[in-house]
Amino acid sequence: MLFDIRTIVGALLGCYGLIVLATGLFYDNDLQEAKTGGININLWAGIGMLVASVVFLAWVRLRPVQVPPTVDTTPDASPTAE
Numbered sequence: 046m047l048f049d050i051r052t053i054v055g056a057l058l059g060c061y062g063l064i065v066l067a068t069g070l071f072y073d074n075d076l077q078e079a080k081t082g083g084i085n086i087n088l089w090a091g092i093g094m095l096v097a098s099v100v101f102l103a104w105v106r107l108r109p110v111q112v113p114p115t116v117d118t119t120p121d122a123s124p125t126a127e
Contacts, residue, residue, distance in 0.1 A: 059095060062093075
């Protein structure tokens, strides 16, 4: 489960989402909101990233990777056409 790409993507989205969310909560000013039409875009983008992170990590938990059974590669005793 650790090396599943969904785990890595979910963890990265979670980390970036927390950083962007904190930026939106603590470092928001009127100049930045004027650029986005009065919307605190960092706040909403951070929330969106955290939601996507939860979706990815839930996907990993609910649908784990199924490892196929191993194939027997020993040569069999059946005659071959030559």
